[in-house]
Amino acid sequence: xxxxxxxxxxxxxxxxxxxxxxxxxxxxxxxxxxxxxxxxxxxxxxxxxxxxxxxxxxxxxxxxxxxxxxxxxxxxxxxxxxxxxxxxxxxxxxxxxxxxxxxxxxxxxxxxxxxxxxxxxxx
Amino acid sequence: xxxxxxxxxxxxxxxxxxxxxxxxxxxxxxxxxxxxxxxxxxxxxxxxxxxxxxxxxxxxxxxxxxxxxxxxxxxxxxxxxxxxxxxxxxxxxxxxxxxxxxxxxxxxxxxxxxxxxxxxxxxxxxxxxxxxxxxxxxxxxxxxxxxxxxxxxxxxxxxxxxxxxxxxxxxxxxxxxxxxxxxxxxxxxxxxxxxxxxxxxxxxxxxxxxxxxxxxxxxxxxxxxxxxxxxxxxxxxxxxxxxxxxxxxxxxxxxxxxxxxxxxxxxxxxxxxxxxxxxxxxxxxxxxxxxxxxxxxxxxxxxxxxxxxxxxxxxxxxxxxxxxxxxxxxxxxxxxxxxxxxxxxxxxxxxxxxxxxxxxxxxxxxxxxxxxxxxxxxxxxxxxxxxxxxxxxxxxxxxxxxxxxxxxxxxxxxxxxxxxxxxxxxxxxxxxxxxxxxxxx
Numbered sequence: 001x002x003x004x005x006x007x008x009x010x011x012x013x014x015x016x017x018x019x020x021x022x023x024x025x026x027x028x029x030x031x032x033x034x035x036x037x038x039x040x041x042x043x044x045x046x047x048x049x050x051x052x053x054x055x056x057x058x059x060x061x062x063x064x065x066x067x068x069x070x071x072x073x074x075x076x077x078x079x080x081x082x083x084x085x086x087x088x089x090x091x092x093x094x095x096x097x098x099x100x101x102x103x104x105x106x107x108x109x110x111x112x113x114x115x116x117x118x119x120x121x122x123x
Numbered sequence: 124x125x126x127x128x129x130x131x132x133x134x135x136x137x138x139x140x141x142x143x144x145x146x147x148x149x150x151x152x153x154x155x156x157x158x159x160x161x162x163x164x165x166x167x168x169x170x171x172x173x174x175x176x177x178x179x180x181x182x183x184x185x186x187x188x189x190x191x192x193x194x195x196x197x198x199x200x201x202x203x204x205x206x207x208x209x210x211x212x213x214x215x216x217x218x219x220x221x222x223x224x225x226x227x228x229x230x231x232x233x234x235x236x237x238x239x240x241x242x243x244x245x246x247x248x249x250x251x252x253x254x255x256x257x258x259x260x261x262x263x264x265x266x267x268x269x270x271x272x273x274x275x276x277x278x279x280x281x282x283x284x285x286x287x288x289x290x291x292x293x294x295x296x297x298x299x300x301x302x303x304x305x306x307x308x309x310x311x312x313x314x315x316x317x318x319x320x321x322x323x324x325x326x327x328x329x330x331x332x333x334x335x336x337x338x339x340x341x342x343x344x345x346x347x348x349x350x351x352x353x354x355x356x357x358x359x360x361x362x363x364x365x366x367x368x369x370x371x372x373x374x375x376x377x378x379x380x381x382x383x384x385x386x387x388x389x390x391x392x393x394x395x396x397x398x399x400x401x402x403x404x405x406x407x408x409x410x411x412x413x414x415x416x417x418x419x420x421x422x423x424x425x426x427x428x429x430x431x432x433x434x435x436x437x438x439x440x441x442x443x444x445x446x447x448x449x450x451x452x453x454x455x456x457x458x459x460x461x462x463x464x465x466x467x468x469x470x471x472x473x474x475x476x477x478x479x480x481x482x483x484x485x486x487x488x489x490x491x492x493x494x495x496x497x498x499x500x501x502x503x504x505x506x507x508x509x510x511x512x513x514x515x516x517x518x519x520x521x522x523x524x525x526x527x528x529x530x531x532x533x534x535x536x537x538x539x540x541x542x543x544x545x546x547x548x549x550x551x552x553x554x555x556x557x558x559x560x561x562x563x564x
Contacts, residue, residue: 009518064358072420073360076456079328079563094262095230097301098270101321102314104353104364104413107304 067116070109078103084120092117139446156491233270234258235326240558242498247558248515253277254438256294256326258556264302268507296345306352309368313349317429318447318463327563330487330528331457332538336512337465337481341431341530345370349407355443364413364427373435374408375444382471382516385443407433413449421456425449441470457492457504461485473517474516481512487528504528506540520546534563 065073075081087095092114100110198538234257242248262268272294297311314322324334340438347370354363374390390402413427432444445467452460462484469477485508490500508524526540542555 004234025214065360066504067422070360073417073423075426075453076421077423078323080326080530082533091231094260094268095233095270096260097266097299098233101270101299101301101307101309101351103267104351104362104366106353106355107301109355109360112154 065109065112067114068114070113071116074099074103074105074109074113086118086123087117087121088123089118089121092121126373143298151180158238160473174290176271196289215549229262231260235561237326237332237562241275242556243552244554245552247357249529254310254326258325265483266300268299269297270299280396297404305354306350308348310320310348311369312344312346315342315345315368315431316349316351316408316427317343317409317431317445317453317464318449319451320449322462323561326559326561327420327534327536329561330485330538331508331524331526332557332559333542335463335481335483335485335510336522337483337510338481339445340465340467340481340514341510343409343445344388347371348392357522359401360417362415364415366409367408367410369408372431372433374402375436375537378402378437378439380441380470380472382469382474382477385471394435402437403434403437405434407435407443414464421453423451423453425451435469436472440472444466455492456539457489468515477515479513479515481510483508483510485509502530504530508517518546520544520548536561 003065052067086090096114097109099105100107129489140322147557234255236256238255239250239253239266240248253276256272257275258270258272260268260270269530274290274292276290276292277288293312295310295312295314301307302308316322317518318341319339320335320338324338324343345368348364349368351366351368354365354366355361361425371390373385373387375384376386376389377384409429409431411427411429413425415425416421417423427449428447429449430444430446432442433442445465447465449461449463450461463481464482465480467479471477485506487504487506489504493500495501504522504527506526506528509522510524511519511521512517522545523543524537524540529537531537536559538557538559538561540557540559542552542557544553
């Protein structure tokens with residue numbers, strides 16, 4: 001009954017490669033965390049999914065979180081990051097209420113993120 | 124010379140003075156006259172005093188009157204101002220917006236669109252599906268949001284062709300009322316927190332063009348009410364997420380309690396026969412709790428446990444219950460792994476207890492993480508997934524998927540996947556190739 005599927009091996013290999021890459025990536029990150037960060041605001045629909053969010057600090061979380069930090073904690077979890085410049089300040093207000101409910105973000109954190117998005121929306 | 128002239132002048136002046144001055148000593152005033160005159164003067168003085176007093180009184184009265192006049196004038200002015208203010212307030216009231224946003228700012232359309240090309244083994248390749256899934260958001264003030272998602276699908280041929288179908292589905296339609304920072308009340312056709320897949324599965328979110336098999340074991344939406352929210356645990360971003368809900372729950376497609384009649388997505392509106400949606404006696408309850416912990420931005424772990432249970436057949440004899448364990452892990456902005464383990468069981472008239480079970484594990488790695496100086500590779504993400512499902516009626520299917528996502532922009536994705544399917548059901552294809560363009564807007 002047992003058949004040999006060459007494609008199956010290919011898939012298994014890819015899965016293994018992805019997992020290995022994932023396990024290696026934290027190491028690469030630790031090195032890069034030492035590099036200075038740019039603070040330029042993200043541009044609309046930036047083609048490259050940025051490796052490190054421009055405003056995020058990669059240091060461990062211990063002090064009170066800022067809107068920018070909360071943005072980088074939450075807004076890349078479920079989908080590719082949506083940048084502040086993609087929407088106007090008024091639009092963000094509605095979208096953040098939507099995300100607050102959908103993603104289960106506490107009200108206070110949601111307001112901090114909203115403030116960050118609005119301040120950097122450019123409109 | 125000068126001296127004698129001055130003396131002469133002085134004498135002359137003395138004479139002139141002597142001539143000009145009257146001589147009082149010469150007039151005679153009797154005592155009687157003097158006394159009469161004195162009385163007269165005294166009387167006049169008395170009259171003058173009384174006049175002065177009257178004048179004083181009059182002035183006081185005038186002052187009082189003036190004061191009263193000023194007061195009256197002030198009252199009049201105030202009254203006028205008040206009436207103006209009231210009039211203004213009355214006139215302005217309907218124009219004061221509920222908050223700073225106008226109606227236009229309260230309303231938004233988001234969503235996604237997908238176009239798929241599908242090649243299943245032993246069949247011709249075809250553009251299989253065009254999907255347009257707009258989401259409408261209406262926000263009222265600070266804490267009310269109505270959200271509704273639709274799904275327009277065009278399958279098979281163009282509209283004038285033979286077997287075309289266009290489907291329009293209401294994916295969800297819920298009213299959210301934010302009670303406070305930690306709790307929101309939702310009601311309507313709810314996206315159910317049974318696992319996280321259906322809450323997070325819009326086309327451009329999904330790293331694969333199709334759903335894991337096992338998510339079909341649980342309903343994605345349900346009509347009812349839900350309380351949900353999040354509690355921060357400390358200051359470091361850790362969260363406890365919770366939700367609890369009551370819905371009509373799964374129903375029976377044909378009124379029987381037979382295993383094949385289970386309808387997970389049914390029980391949502393007035394039936395064609397005119398009876399209310401809920402075809403069984405009781406509502407169904409469910410809940411999810413999850414723990415989210417970020418280590419630092421882009422590094423986090425989320426683990427959740429959810430379940431739902433209630434009767435499903437019209438007679439209310441059988442229970443349908445499900446439990447889901449979900450987890451998501453991010454190690455940097457470039458690596459994500461997530462998965463769910465799903466079990467469900469339900470009683471039936473014909474086949475007794477049905478046990479269903481399935482799981483999936485998927486991972487993605489963005490090559491940007493390798494820091495290669497190759498722009499083309501920086502936009503590429505490699506993805507892989509394993510999923511399996513036992514439907515409890517004898518079919519066991521396993522599937523291996525490997526693919527890529529090319530990010531044309533952060534919201535325009537070009538995906539390609541190759542799937543190998545191993546199923547005990549001989550009707551299932553054994554392999555499949557899918558290309559998809561996906562746009563989130």
